[in-house]
Amino acid sequence: MKPKILSRRDIAKFECYLRQLEKSENTVEKYIRDVNSFFGFAGEKRVTKDLVIAYKSKLISENYAAPSVNSILASVNSLLCFLGWSNCKVKTIKTQKQIYCPEEKELTKFEYERLVSAAQRQGNERLSLILQTICCTEFV
Numbered sequence: 001m002k003p004k005i006l007s008r009r010d011i012a013k014f015e016c017y018l019r020q021l022e023k024s025e026n027t028v029e030k031y032i033r034d035v036n037s038f039f040g041f042a043g044e045k046r047v048t049k050d051l052v053i054a055y056k057s058k059l060i061s062e063n064y065a066a067p068s069v070n071s072i073l074a075s076v077n078s079l080l081c082f083l084g085w086s087n088c089k090v091k092t093i094k095t096q097k098q099i100y101c102p103e104e105k106e107l108t109k110f111e112y113e114r115l116v117s118a119a120q121r122q123g124n125e126r127l128s129l130i131l132q133t134i135c136c137t138e139f140v
Contacts, residue, residue: 004047004085006039014082034075052076052090066093 014035018028041055055076059069070092077089107115112131119128 004083004088005044006042006047006083008039010083011035011039011079014079017082030071031075031078034072035079037072038076038079047080047085047088049088049090052080052088056090060093066095069093070095 011032015028015032018031023031038052038055041058042051045051056069056073059072064072073090073092080086080088116128116131119125119131
């Protein structure tokens with residue numbers, strides 16, 4: 001079995017693969033940037049799941065936001081699948097979606113009234129009615 005050492009040639013083939021999938025230019029650039037960053041971390045080391053986990057830990061320790069870490073890992077995992085190294089893939093960071101909106105993002109009664117009156121001034125009765133219907137119990 002061939003050792004799993006990442007090379008520049010692997011990355012070039014991966015870039016061609018992404019272009020064949022008709023990924024957007026921005027997507028290709030981002031994936032290649034992320035993969036090159038991983039390549040810089042891995043160096044000449046054999047790619048293992050433990051190495052990818054160490055890279056994930058490095059990103060977290062450098063205070064990358066969870067969505068950024070997940071995005072980078074998606075790029076790296078995609079490369080690993082392309083190379084047939086799926087057993088080295090790692091899980092993304094679990095993030096909990098906020099069920100409730102933070103209080104500072106909630107509309108005040110004054111802001112609500114401004115929205116309704118702006119809709120009415122612009123002759124957008126439908127929007128005005130929708131706003132009133134949605135918020136009618138909120139400010140009573």
